[in-house]
Amino acid sequence: MRYVPTIGLEIHSQLATKTKIFCGCSTEFGSEPNTHSCPVCLGMPGVLPVLNRQAIELAMRMGLLTGGNIQRMSYFARKNYFYPDLPKGYQISMFELPLIRGGHLDLRTSTGEKTIRFNRIHLEEDAGKLIHIEGDTKSYFDVNRCGVPLIEIVTEPDFETTEEITLFLNTLKEMLIFSGVSLGNMEQGNIRVDANISIRPVGQKKLGTRTEIKNMNSFVNAAIAINAEIERQTDIVEQGGSIVQETLLFDAAHKTLAAMRSKEEAHDYRYFPEPDLVPVFVDDEWIGRVRSELPEMRDQMRRRFETVYQIPAYDAEILTTSPEIACYYEETIKAGADPKKASNWIMGEVLRVLNETQLPLGEFKIKPPMLAGLLSMVEKGTISGSMAKTVFDEMRATGKDPKAIVGEQGLTQISDKDALEKIAREVISSSPDEVAKYKAGKTQVLGFFVGQVMKATGGKANPGEVNAIIREILS
Amino acid sequence: MELFELRARELAKKIRTGEVSSVEATEAVLRRIEQLEPIINAYITVIADKALDRARSLDDKRARGEDTGPLGGVPMAIKDSIIVAGTRTTAGSHILENYIPPYNAHVIDKLLDAGAVFVGKSNTDEFTMGSTCETSYFGTARNPHNIDRVTGGSSGGSAAALAAHECIAALGSDTGGSIRQPASFCGVVGIKPTYGRVSRFGLIAYASSLDQIGPMTKSVEDSALVLSVIAGHDRRDSTSLDEPVPDYIAETDAGVKGLRVGLPREYFGEGLDPEVLKVTLEAVDILKSEGIEIVDISLPHTEYAVPTYYLLATAEASANLERYDGVRYGHRSGDAENLYEMYSKSRSEGFGIEVKRRIMLGTYCLSAGYYDAYYRKAQKVRRLIKEDFDHAFGTVDAILAPVCPTTAFPVGSKINDPLQMYLADIYTISLNLAGLPGITVPAGKARDGLPVGVQFMGRILDESTLFRIARVLERNVGYLNVEKGAV
Ligand SMILES: [Zn+2]
Numbered sequence: 001m002r003y004v005p006t007i008g009l010e011i012h013s014q015l016a017t018k019t020k021i022f023c024g025c026s027t028e029f030g031s032e033p034n035t036h037s038c039p040v041c042l043g044m045p046g047v048l049p050v051l052n053r054q055a056i057e058l059a060m061r062m063g064l065l066t067g068g069n070i071q072r073m074s075y076f077a078r079k080n081y082f083y084p085d086l087p088k089g090y091q092i093s094m095f096e097l098p099l100i101r102g103g104h105l106d107l108r109t110s111t112g113e114k115t116i117r118f119n120r121i122h123l124e125e126d127a128g129k130l131i132h133i134e135g136d137t138k139s140y141f142d143v144n145r146c147g148v149p150l151i152e153i154v155t156e157p158d159f160e161t162t163e164e165i166t167l168f169l170n171t172l173k174e175m176l177i178f179s180g181v182s183l184g185n186m187e188q189g190n191i192r193v194d195a196n197i198s199i200r201p202v203g204q205k206k207l208g209t210r211t212e213i214k215n216m217n218s219f220v221n222a223a224i225a226i227n228a229e230i231e232r233q234t235d236i237v238e239q240g241g242s243i244v245q246e247t248l249l250f251d252a253a254h255k256t257l258a259a260m261r262s263k264e265e266a267h268d269y270r271y272f273p274e275p276d277l278v279p280v281f282v283d284d285e286w287i288g289r290v291r292s293e294l295p296e297m298r299d300q301m302r303r304r305f306e307t308v309y310q311i312p313a314y315d316a317e318i319l320t321t322s323p324e325i326a327c328y329y330e331e332t333i334k335a336g337a338d339p340k341k342a343s344n345w346i347m348g349e350v351l352r353v354l355n356e357t358q359l360p361l362g363e364f365k366i367k368p369p370m371l372a373g374l375l376s377m378v379e380k381g382t383i384s385g386s387m388a389k390t391v392f393d394e395m396r397a398t399g400k401d402p403k404a405i406v407g408e409q410g411l412t413q414i415s416d417k418d419a420l421e422k423i424a425r426e427v428i429s430s431s432p433d434e435v436a437k438y439k440a441g442k443t444q445v446l447g448f449f450v451g452q453v454m455k456a457t458g459g460k461a462n463p464g465e466v467n468a469i470i471r472e473i474l475s
Numbered sequence: 476m477e478l479f480e481l482r483a484r485e486l487a488k489k490i491r492t493g494e495v496s497s498v499e500a501t502e503a504v505l506r507r508i509e510q511l512e513p514i515i516n517a518y519i520t521v522i523a524d525k526a527l528d529r530a531r532s533l534d535d536k537r538a539r540g541e542d543t544g545p546l547g548g549v550p551m552a553i554k555d556s557i558i559v560a561g562t563r564t565t566a567g568s569h570i571l572e573n574y575i576p577p578y579n580a581h582v583i584d585k586l587l588d589a590g591a592v593f594v595g596k597s598n599t600d601e602f603t604m605g606s607t608c609e610t611s612y613f614g615t616a617r618n619p620h621n622i623d624r625v626t627g628g629s630s631g632g633s634a635a636a637l638a639a640h641e642c643i644a645a646l647g648s649d650t651g652g653s654i655r656q657p658a659s660f661c662g663v664v665g666i667k668p669t670y671g672r673v674s675r676f677g678l679i680a681y682a683s684s685l686d687q688i689g690p691m692t693k694s695v696e697d698s699a700l701v702l703s704v705i706a707g708h709d710r711r712d713s714t715s716l717d718e719p720v721p722d723y724i725a726e727t728d729a730g731v732k733g734l735r736v737g738l739p740r741e742y743f744g745e746g747l748d749p750e751v752l753k754v755t756l757e758a759v760d761i762l763k764s765e766g767i768e769i770v771d772i773s774l775p776h777t778e779y780a781v782p783t784y785y786l787l788a789t790a791e792a793s794a795n796l797e798r799y800d801g802v803r804y805g806h807r808s809g810d811a812e813n814l815y816e817m818y819s820k821s822r823s824e825g826f827g828i829e830v831k832r833r834i835m836l837g838t839y840c841l842s843a844g845y846y847d848a849y850y851r852k853a854q855k856v857r858r859l860i861k862e863d864f865d866h867a868f869g870t871v872d873a874i875l876a877p878v879c880p881t882t883a884f885p886v887g888s889k890i891n892d893p894l895q896m897y898l899a900d901i902y903t904i905s906l907n908l909a910g911l912p913g914i915t916v917p918a919g920k921a922r923d924g925l926p927v928g929v930q931f932m933g934r935i936l937d938e939s940t941l942f943r944i945a946r947v948l949e950r951n952v953g954y955l956n957v958e959k960g961a962v
Pocket of ligand 1: 020023024025036037038039040041042147
């Protein structure tokens, strides 16, 4: 018998707000433990949460982009459970009335179009982090993540293959990043994926018993874990067994699934409306404003780059791998650079350096106007193309302006015809053998003369000019 | 008249004019505390040194010709469920016995701006759960009118401190009557403002949707004064109302002629002590003689208020008290073998019986399978109770009712009978469910010499009308001083 898997996903994504969802603490990643904390996110007695409206707006963006229905009234609930990383003993999360219902994402898979429907998108706060140090019997608690805003995107069980899942997750991640909703950084826990999986015989309508896999920390692992679970369920059913509804954890190191202990799982969260927060009311005006502020998505941007800047599709593709790079490109053009030349330099030099150094673009020392300045010096013939690479390296190391570097190091190209002619005549007169070869028709020797002039000028001569002058003298 | 007997407004005036200093007033109150605390137990923590330092700096400020605010130099008691930075705040619980918070409640910041001096943290039922101030881990507060009687709960410490002149003004908090009922038992004025009128930021939560901080004072005018200081919007409390604060003091003396006051017939039935009824009806006569029209009204869902309250309040409490888990602050059990034991032992040792009872009740009514039958149904009844009031306020400007079916009961008489104790809140609870303001003002004494207050309930944000009516009653009744020799 053949089986069809039915898979639904729950994706948690950190919203790109500067501050936490219910207090003013920073959401910055990678700070010293417990440096982003206050009585509110520590759940001290007497404190109250105050909703960060930016978090609602970012979630609304996602709803608008996926055609979801933004609810005019939604509210938060308390999800009650004890865990040391949960300061209040409950998590504030939307439950009965989420901010967004419905919506969908269309995928172009290898077998055709596929629509994944969304059940809901809602907001919640993240919990903190427990730190266990090897050889130490104590557990440590870092509050920095407590209250970091998350959206949870819950799909309908519309997935049947891991190809669809991978495609979906990549598309979704791109949307999250381009819309500015999330930084989409998986290493920093910006995106976490849970999956619900069941199988049923082909032709059967009724869904089988489902299991849940929690916290898969990369898209590749998600696909591996889900495939492993489909196989496991198929084996059990084929051997006449039945699936137990349970929660599984994926062990990324060993690529295996293990059941969570049932004690951890047996939760009655006792949800009820959060009395410390008033309901969230969204009117048409607010939706209209958020819609008008929606950033351009990657497809639109790619098409615009091709038509407006007249660059090849390949370039547009590369330049839109992230909103930051696209922005860098456009800023360079705004600063006066030629679109194709700017594209070449960014795809070649800039991205190479960023890849090699793993530096975020924000910390890259060559700002768009500086790159544009460099390109314009090449254009005007002030420096040669090869010289430009030297200047580029100097810029990226020092952050200095290209003009300053060229000036300081005397890199200005010599284009003065008289000066070059003088040097050329000296080179020719001191190389009678080569002159003879040239006259005998061995025109390759021209390169020798050019090289000698370049050497004599320390590489500062304009090679085009030199070429013309030597031809003229020898003719 | 002794300095500690003064009312806040008079004392502030005397300090402002230089007739007395804040240090003198504070010392007088502190001496009174020293003398009476062994009997009354109105305070959990007295902060004499801090209070005197503060009084001194306010006196200096005044000496430099600077304005020290409307409460400049006035010694106050703060219920121990309200957070004062750097001062032990216990909420009457063992679990917070050594908790020193790093921040101020919003109302504390406001009072400091207004020049108040805090002499101590007043006694409260543990986590404000109780109607007698007997569930405090720090012992029962005694009623200064008769020390064998309870003060009422849970702001009993503040009420007792006022009645015994161990402070000039105080703050309480009211979840189901916990300002109004002890005010009635101790013969002082207590107002529960409209829900959201005063920020809850820094009030240790019992039931978030019902809790409200309010002034407790020796006079109606003082009540208006303190409320005008602490009322107003606070961006740290999203349930706080962004509405202008009226000039309560000016409005207090606006008179009452032509006002219509309703008597809800459900509040005058079975169970109401004849002595309490008698004093209440005398108050009605006074109002009539002042030109108020008395109207018979009905609040038909009153009988459901107590069960509705105990479902909703305990549900919220069960969540609000989850943070006391021994992980970050407060009591942590010393002999836990693992995480689960750390939670369960810390909480078992840290919480008292009444708190545990309410956590269990709340947990039960929220749990899967019972939510619809209890929590959701209670929410629906809450709406009906609100509608009762909306309907009534279509015809009347305020509602007059008894505060409690009896006068202050003997210490120990109800503590082992929780259902009896819960019924003590029968006349006060509906107002919290509806989020409306209510004031208790002394109306007279019963034959046993114990004070009886009456309460006026008002429209949303209409504290002014309550002050007007209460002021008229107060002028006729006078202040219910503790008899000489009672303490
Ligand atoms: Zn914080």
